[in-house]
Amino acid sequence: MEYLKYAGILLGLIIIQKTAVSFIDVTEFKITPDLVIIGLVYIGVKRGKITGSIAGFASGLILDIFSFSFIGLMALAKTIAGFTSGFFNNEQKTERYLNSYIFVLLVSICSIINNTIYYTFYFQGTNLLFLDILIRYVLPTTVYTALFSVIPVIFARRRRFAR
Amino acid sequence: MKILLSYLGNLKEYIIFSALIVISLLLIFQNDNVQIRFVRVIAVNVIGTIQDGFSIIPNIFELERENKSLRETNIDLSKELSMLKEAKLENLRLNQMLEFKQRTNYRVATGKIIGKTLIQTRNNITINIGENDSVKIGMPVITDRGLVGKIVATSGNYSIAQILLNKDLKVSAKDQRSRVDGIIAWDGEGKIRMKNVSKSADVKVGDILMTSEYSNSFPAGIPIGYVTTDNTLDNLFKNIEVECFVNFETVEEVFVLKFLSEDERRELEKKFNEKSK
DSSP, X not given: OHHHHHHHHHHHHHXXXXXXXXXXXXXXXXXXXXXXXXXXXXXXXXXXXXXHHHHHHHHHHHHHHHHTXXXXXHHXXXXXXXXXXXXXXXXXXXXXXXXXXXHHHHXXXXXXXXXXXXXXXXXXXXXXXXHHHIIIIIHHHHHHHHHHTHHHHHHHHHHHHHX | OHXXXXXXXXXXXXXXXXXXXXXXXXXXXXXXXXHHHHHHHHHHHHHHHHHHHHTTSOOHHHHHHHHHHHHHHHHHHHHHHHHHHHHHHXXXXXXXXXXXXXXOSSOEEEEEEEEEOOSSSEEEEEESOXXXXXXXXXXXXXXXXXXXXXXXXXXXXXXXXXXXEETTOEEEEEETTTOOEEEEEEOSSSOEEEESOBTTSOOOTTOEEEEOTTOSSSOTTOEEEEEEEEEEOSSSBEEEEEEESSOTTTOOEXXXXXXXXXHHHHHHHHHHHHHHO
């Protein structure tokens, strides 16, 4: 049941990512937040490395299929990001990680890994240097995603206070 | 076994992670876009560099195999070279013979020497043509360089010829320059001499000797050799040593001239000789 909940979260985020997120792009390079990675970090921290990496692979593959190009690249990046998030799975600290701004930090770490892998591969064969890729795509996407990861933290904190 | 399973259980998450990474990479390399082509180029370069680095380490087994293979190739090439050299020499010889065949006025049959004796007092050669090629006893044997001998025995496909290095063969000869006549014969000890030449005859070292029209076995004008020594044998005759144009050690192909002296002449000479006796 719990896994269905995670699958539902990821599917919902994927649908939003592929439909609505393009309306909030920034900079001339059309940077958008990666909502899927936020959900993925949540699952990874909650369930560990195996669930994190499988969730990452599955969500990445679905995104690849939706994008109709470069099948496998997003699956690779998200698998590694999901596996990384699993490192922060700790029975005593999981709730603390998810209900505090540490979650933003974790999302940032996983997002920067995901984006570095994705964009480095994606821009192979072009004239862009790694530094250009980093400044134009990797870091802005990471920051934008980290900003969005604040939202669930706020909700979680409010819920906690409400109790 | 338990320990192994327990160890693998601890590595479970890494095994799953690795499997997913491998699947992702396989999916990535199924694409055929610019990025993947570029990555493939990089991969090929990296692998090439690594292989290049490893290639400096000598592989003894590989070297041994390569060495053996090279030796075999060497033997094959040597054989081939030898065959080519042989073919070249044969080509030269046959070319010369062909030129001679076109030059000569007589019909000729070309034969290959398949047997030879040179160390006896009566030396012969065996040729691979015979009566089936219209070769008959008494026909002259020559090469493009000069006289070899004459046919003394025939069978369907083979014939035997006496050569100049045979005590039984005597050839009526003439000095090309001074027209002095004599008889060419082998002394059986290594020298071919021109006999019956009087002390006063005009014969000099270097003069070319050829068959004369007095011969009833050979047509006139076939070169035999040249004079190497000319001195007085006794009060009456000269001692003339002759070097043959034909090298009997190396000759391989010959012509049989389809020439026989006229029957009428032979009959007359035969009768006359009988009467004289």
